[in-house]
Amino acid sequence: MNHAHHPTLFINDDNVAELATWPSAIEALSEAYKQPISAAMVPPRTMARGEGFWLRSLCAVSPSKEYMGCKLIAASPKNKKASYLISLFDQDTMRLAALIDGNRITDIRTAASSAVAVNALAAADKLDIAVLGSSALARSHLHALNATGRIGKVRVYSPTQANREKLAQEFAELYGLDIQAVASPEEAVKHANVVVCASRSRDGGPVFDAAWLEPGMTIVSVSSTLPEQRELDVATMQAAHLIVADMPEEVLHETGDSLVAIEAGCDVAAKTVSLSDVMTGQVQVRQKPEDIVIYKSVGSALQDIVTAEMLLRNAKTADLYQEMQDSIVTIDR
Incomplete structure (x- = not known):
């Protein structure tokens, strides 16, 4: 042959x-x-x-x-x-x-897809980013978001001080970013317009609390891809005006965030759209500037x-x- x-x-x-x-x-x-x-x-x-x-x-x-x-x-x-x-x-x-x-x-496709979503969903020219987590996935998201050329500043929180400080130092040296490790998730999220959730809590409960929401925020959730995993609390799922999913059916029926919110009476399906609907212009991202948008990714x-x-x-x-x-x-x- x-x-x-x-x-x-x-x-x-x-x-x-x-x-x-x-x-x-x-x-x-x-x-x-x-x-x-x-x-x-x-x-x-x-x-x-x-x-x-x-x-x-x-x-x-x-x-x-x-x-x-x-x-x-x-x-x-x-x-x-x-x-x-x-x-x-x-x-x-x-x-x-x-x-x-x-x-x-x-890791590459997950982070690059999140960058595509953030480019389409984040309203502000400059991205003030909160990163929750210091995993390989958190790192790849920072690499990808840096490639958009839109980063203003970054605040990173991870439960282990050494890990968050190492990540901040690494990216400051690599890209000259204005990046700081902070001692609490609240501190990281304060005044951020993009929040990247790239960590799972040890007890499997949410890592993001709706009390931290600010008007116009875009939240990226990439670490809760199974029914038993959660990253966002119910109140955050309820507060979102739009949930953009890479795989809408899987996000709705196979992620803990959606399943728990649906059980609590939140009509998640009614506000969930596909990333391709957003990218092809079939869906308007925000009706008003203060609307909160979630990008939920399970990978595809x-x-x-x-x-x-x-x-x-x-x-x-x-x-x-x-x-x-x-x-x-x-x-x-």
């Missing part, structure tokens, strides 16, 4: 680290969310389970009309191991165009595949990939 003229490219973890620039990820996702995206293009994720391990698949067709693909996650919580693989197929020829190490992709295959597509484009431009000696057969059917 000769596939020499259509080789499958392999992009390893080191290549991904080099190729994944924040501006290119944000641009790719921003363009994707401006295209019409049908539910059929991004089906629900599936999961096969064994005893103490699982294989999850997230498939999507890119609106670019170039590729479609799947992110596979093999994880064993009992052995503390995981592998991530993204495959990209050409939408015309059905050939396997690329295999990509997906290890870094989840669309984000994975669009990010992988961007990596493949960058890899070809930079010649940063390995050509596989052989590939799978594409047959006439």
